[in-house]
Amino acid sequence: MVYSDLDYRKTAFIFELDNVLYPEKDYLLQVYYLFSNFLEYTEMTPAKEMLGLMTKVFEEKGADAVLDAVQVEFKLDEKYRQNFAHLMVNAKLPLKLLLYQKMLQLLQDIVVDRKKIFIVTNGHPPLQLNKIRQTDWNGLEKYLTCYFANEYAPKPEPDAIHTLIKEHQLERRELLMIGNGNIDEATAEAAGIDYISVDNFLNFN
Missing domain, CATH: 1.10.40 (Ribonucleotide Reductase Protein R1; domain 1)
Known part of the structure; x- marks a missing residue:
């Protein structure tokens, strides 16, 4: 699956970080x-x-x-x-964290199409922030908006996504969540938004 396979009516995309954008x-x-x-x-x-x-x-x-x-x-x-x-x-890592190549391409395609990118990640917020800071985003960092779910309620609770929707004046039908595993899928269901497993992009299936 690639960007052109997605519903063109989606205007904003939500990603988990670990094992979705890069390998944890x-x-x-x-x-x-x-x-x-x-x-x-x-x-x-x-x-x-x-x-x-x-x-x-x-x-x-x-x-x-x-x-x-x-x-x-x-x-x-x-x-x-x-x-x-x-x-x-x-930790100050010896090497920058690299995005999955197919996810890098997906993010770039989203940006070129002038659509929004959000990261909604579970876990200890300072730890997740440290990972984000040490990721090589290839210039995409200025297009990212990050929410740390634990600052609201850990996924699968949808609180962070509800906040995101309100703050950015989005409609649920505009959103697509791309995640990894049952927690992300349950989060999307609870938030009332569409969901696709990252496996479809990384060809893990």
Whole structure:
């Protein structure tokens, strides 16, 4: 699916950030790299081995299991949990985050057609903002309007979208939400707007 396949009557598009516009693992793996190097410096733990473990646990069990696995394997002091949490939110990444190429093209096509782009993202607002700031938007950043759902009510509650509609004087029929997973789909349904899975653009299906 590409932009020309979409309903031409849509005038505004709402995107989630993680795993919709860019792959979230690109952020997480760089944070793991920074954390493992920090611990090699402070505790003399082997950074390469730690990073390998963190990557493996993330791929097999998800991000929530990573720190616990590292603490058990390397017998880390509990104080490092706070360091990890701080780094996760405030990391200065070695490399810029890159958009999925097909989503970059979609965003560019929307801008050329003079239509609106919104990001409505779940998660801790400072963390999500840090990701946005370190994404290579290819000049598109001036066309983006961002809403952090947790400042209203986390998705699938539609509060952020209701606010967006009111502030920008939009009609629900004008909007299309592009997201990833059941939460985004339920959010769109609750808000009364149309929804398409990002998989249709990235050919994951």
